[in-house]
Amino acid sequence: xxxxxxxxxxxxxxxxxxxxxxxxxxxxxxxxxxxxxxxxxxxxxxxxxxxxxxxxxxxxxxxxxxxxxxxxxxxxxxxxxxxxxxxxxxxxxxxxxxxxxxxxxxxxxxxxxxxxxxxxxxxxxxxxxxxxxxxxxxxxxxxxxxxxxxxxxxxxxxxxxxxxxxxxxxxxxxxxxxxxxxxxxxxxxxxxxxxxxxxxxxxxxxxxxxxxxxxxxxxxxxxxxxxxxxxxxxxxxxxxxxxxxxxxxxxxxxxxxxxxxxxxxxxxxxxxxxxxxxxxxxxxxxxxxxxxxxxxxxxxxxxxxxxxxxxxxxxxxxxxxxxxxxxxxxxxxxxxxxxxxxxxxxxxxxxxxxxxxxxxxxxxxxxxxxxxxxxxxxxxxxxxxxxxxxxxxxxxxxxxxxxxxxxxxxxxxxxxxxxxxxxxxxxxxxxxxxxxxxxxxxxxxxxxxxxxxxxxx
Ligand SMILES: [Zn+2]
Numbered sequence: 001x002x003x004x005x006x007x008x009x010x011x012x013x014x015x016x017x018x019x020x021x022x023x024x025x026x027x028x029x030x031x032x033x034x035x036x037x038x039x040x041x042x043x044x045x046x047x048x049x050x051x052x053x054x055x056x057x058x059x060x061x062x063x064x065x066x067x068x069x070x071x072x073x074x075x076x077x078x079x080x081x082x083x084x085x086x087x088x089x090x091x092x093x094x095x096x097x098x099x100x101x102x103x104x105x106x107x108x109x110x111x112x113x114x115x116x117x118x119x120x121x122x123x124x125x126x127x128x129x130x131x132x133x134x135x136x137x138x139x140x141x142x143x144x145x146x147x148x149x150x151x152x153x154x155x156x157x158x159x160x161x162x163x164x165x166x167x168x169x170x171x172x173x174x175x176x177x178x179x180x181x182x183x184x185x186x187x188x189x190x191x192x193x194x195x196x197x198x199x200x201x202x203x204x205x206x207x208x209x210x211x212x213x214x215x216x217x218x219x220x221x222x223x224x225x226x227x228x229x230x231x232x233x234x235x236x237x238x239x240x241x242x243x244x245x246x247x248x249x250x251x252x253x254x255x256x257x258x259x260x261x262x263x264x265x266x267x268x269x270x271x272x273x274x275x276x277x278x279x280x281x282x283x284x285x286x287x288x289x290x291x292x293x294x295x296x297x298x299x300x301x302x303x304x305x306x307x308x309x310x311x312x313x314x315x316x317x318x319x320x321x322x323x324x325x326x327x328x329x330x331x332x333x334x335x336x337x338x339x340x341x342x343x344x345x346x347x348x349x350x351x352x353x354x355x356x357x358x359x360x361x362x363x364x365x366x367x368x369x370x371x372x373x374x375x376x377x378x379x380x381x382x383x384x385x386x387x388x389x390x391x392x393x394x395x396x397x398x399x400x401x402x403x404x405x406x407x408x409x410x411x412x413x414x415x416x417x418x419x420x421x422x423x424x425x426x427x428x429x430x431x432x433x434x435x436x437x438x439x440x441x442x443x444x445x446x447x448x449x450x451x452x453x454x455x456x457x
Contacts, residue, residue: 001048002030002031002048003030003031003048003050004028004029004030004035004046004047004048004049004050005028005029005049005050005051005052005053005419005422006026006028006029006042006046006049006051006052006053007026007027007028007029007042007053007055007060007389008025008026008027008041008042008052008053008054008055009024009026009041009054009055009056010024010025010026010027010055010056010057010058010059010060010389011023011024011025011058011059011060011392011403012025012026012027012037012059012060012061012379013059013060013061013356013359013379013403013404014037014062014378014379014380015061015062015359015360015363015364015377015378015379016378016379016380019356019360021404022037022038022039022040024039024040025037025038025039025040025060026038026039026040026041026042027060027379027387028042028043028046029385029387029419029422030422031385031422032197032384032385032421032422032423033381033382033383033384033385033422034379034380034381034382034383034384034385034387035381036381037379037380037381053389053417055389055416056393057391057392057393057398058389058390058391058392058393058416059389059390059392059403059404059406059407059413060379060387060388060389060390061119061359061363061379061387061388061390061407062121062363062364062367062376062377062378062379062386062387062388063119063120063121063122063363063376063386063387063388063418063419063420064118064119064120064121064122064319064332064333064336064362064363064366064388065120065121065122065318065319065362065363065365065366065367065370065372065376065377066115066120066122066123066124066319066320066321066332066366067124067268067270067289067291067318067319067320067366067369067370068124068126068232068270068271068291068293068320068321068322069111069115069123069124069125069126069320069321069322069323069324070125070126070127070128070322070323070324070325071104071107071108071110071111071112071125071127071141071144071323072096072099072103072104072107072108072127072129072323073096073107073111073323073324073325073326074106074107074108074110074111074324074330074443074447075099075103075106075107075110075443075446075447075450076092076095076096076325076447076450077324077325077328077330077447078328079091079092079095079325080092080325081299083300084238084240084300084301084302085237085238085240085241085300085302086168086210086238086240088300088325088326089168089169090168092325093168093169093170093173094170094173094454094457095450095451095454096129096173097129097131097169097170097172097173098131098450098453098454098457099129099131099134099137099450100131100134100135101134101135101136101137101140102140102446103446103449103450104127104134104135104137104140104141105140105141105143105144106439106442106443106445106446107443107446108125108140108141108144108145109144109147109148109434109439109442109443110330110439110440110443111125111324111330112144112145112148112150113148113431113434113436113439114324114330114331115150115321115330115331115332116148116149116150116418116425116426116431117415117426117429117430117431117436118331118332118333118412118415119332119333119388119390119415119418119426120150120332121150121151121376121386121387121388121418121419121420121425122150122151122152122153122366122367122370122372122376122377122386122420123145123150123151123152123153124152124153124154124155124370125141125145125152125153125154125155126155126157126205126207126232126270127141127154127155127156127157128157128158128159128205128206128207128211129157129159129173130158130175130180130183131172131173138154138156138187138191139190139191141154142154142191142200145199145200146199146200147433147434148425148431148433148434149420149421149423149425149432149433150420150425151198151199151372151376151384151386151420151421152199152200152201153200153201153202153203153230153370154187154191154200154201154202154203155202155203155204155205155232156183156184156187156188156202156203156204156205157205157206157207158175158180158181158183158184158205158206158207158212158216158220159173159174159175159180159206159207159211159212160174160175160176160177160180160206160212160213160216161174161210161211161212161213161216162174162211165213166248167210167211167212168210168211169211174211177213177215177216177219180206180216181216181219181220181223184204184220184223185223185227187202188202188204188223188227188229192227192229194228196374196375196384197375197384197421199421201229201230201370201371201372202229203224203229203230203231203232204220204221204223204224204227204229204230204231204232205220205231205232205233206220206233207233207234208233208234208235208237208241209235209241209244209245209248209249209253209256209257210241210244212233214249214260217233217257217260217261217262218260218261221260221261221262222261224266225266229266230266230267230268230370230371231262231264231266231267231268232267232268232269232270232291233257233262233269233270234269234270234271235253235254235257235269235270235271235272236252236253236254236269236271236272236273236274236275236279237270237271237272237273237274237297237300237302238273238274238300238302238303239274239303241253241274242274252276252279253274253279254275254278254279254282254283257269258282263282263283263286263288264286264287264288265286265287265288265289266371267286267288267289268288268289268290268291268316268318268369268370269288269289269290269291270290270291270293270320270322271290271291271292271293271296271297271302271305272290272292272305272310273297273302273303273304273305274303275305275306275310277309280306280309280310280313280315281313283310283313283315284310284313284314284315287314287315287316288315288316289315289316289317289318289368289369290305290307290310290315290316290317290318290369291318291319291320291369292305292307292317292318292319292320292335292339292361293319293320293321293322293327293335294319294335294338294339294342294343295321295322295327295329295334295335295338296320296321296322296323296326296327297342298338298342299326299327300326304342304343304345304346306346306347307339307343307352307353307361308343308346308347308348308351308352308353311357316365316368316369317361317365317369318361318362318365318366318367318368318369318370319332319335319336319339319361319362319365319366320335321334321335331412332362333412333413334412335362336358336359336361336362336407336408337358337408337409339353339358339361339362340352340353340354340355340357340358340408340409355402355404355405355407355408355409356404358408359404359407359408363377363378364377364378365377384421384422385419385420385421385422386419386420386421387418387419388415388417388418388419389415389416389417389418390407390413390414390415390416391413391414391415391416392406392407392413394413394414396410396411396413397410397411397413414428414429415429416428416429
């Protein structure tokens with residue numbers, strides 16, 4: 001028996017290819033799939049309806065999809081607040097190199113809790129700091145995501161270019177080339193699920209051109225393609241990175257990535273702020289995806305990514321919060337709003353992005369860059385039941401003319417319910433499967449323990 005949940009009397013933004021919306025509509029969930037979406041009440045006479053939700057005053061959208069994050073940074077928030085990227089990294093690497101498994105577990109729980117209670121249904125973590133003998137960090141992160149009930153991609157990161165090889169991280173913070181590749185392959189073998197309704201996937205994710213050897217990029221790309229998994233890294237984030245690439249490799253970041261096998265429809269890259277027309281054309285030609293992180297780019301004074309130009313060229317673009325050491329809020333709604341507002345400060349002014357486009361970046365666009373657009377990212381029959389009921393019947397939103405405008409331009413809307421794979425994970429803003437207060441306590445303790453260890457070192 002497939003159990004059905006009926007949601008009705010709500011505004012619906014499907015984010016399908018035609019941007020179909022219903023001022024008053026319904027969504028029917030059957031098992032872990034969306035069975036129907038449409039105008040008016042749900043079809044009559046449905047069998048096995050276990051729950052009927054009157055969602056008056058709500059907007060229902062696909063769940064938000066986060067495409068770039070570093071969970072461990074949850075316990076190093078509020079440090080180096082007035083630095084650019086390279087100075088910020090150099091200030092924080094020595095602390096980050098002291099993380100252990102209990103700290104990473106607590107930080108992952110904190111990051112995931114913030115994501116999930118704000119309407120994220122598909123999350124990801126780019127984890128690239130693996131100190132020697134620090135335990136099973138990948139297992140701890142994946143376990144936290146399972147416990148929370150969110151769909152999840154672990155981008156198994158790595159660094160092997162330290163100061164002695166002209167890189168930015170200190171020598172003690174990196175892995176060997178062979179060690180990083182072997183551990184990444186083992187993580188794929190243990191955790192990657194290729195199925196349509198997979199809750200856990202793994203991507204191969206060397207950290208960045210200035211912390212990774214050319215061999216690790218090349219061999220990482222070969223590994224990912226041999227295993228049929230995706231590739232993720234940071235690219236073209238700052239002017240300093242561009243200079244670094246030109247000095248060390250004799251070319252800019254995009255050309256360097258292309259020379260190492262890192263452009264393709266199975267690749268997505270965080271930031272992509274400093275891209276010229278030919279870089280954008282290369283991403284469009286190869287369907288390489290972008291994780292746009294406007295808050296982090298602003299905090300680190302990196303610049304404004306050319307999102308309207310990328311979209312016009314056909315580049316897949318999703319949104320990312322980035323690690324919370326460069327975006328203390330850690331919630332994705334801010335990125336919808338900031339993507340829209342910050343891009344309007346760029347060349348295209350008021351035509352840069354609209355509210356519907358911002359919602360698409362945060363849902364379908366994210367699913368595209370994570371390689372999950374067939375399964376999630378829009379409300380369509382047959383897709384996975386990953387969706388959010390936003391309460392717009394509030395002081396903050398009730399007088400805003402249009403529900404999608406209220407969601408994107410307005411204050412963060414309360415999440416009345418969030419479903420992942422047909423299972424409810426949030427009710428009235430509270431997580432159903434974990435204790436938020438306990439997580440807050442354990443993350444504070446982990447942050448203090450890490451600060452004390454780093455101060456002694
Ligand atoms: Zn990042």
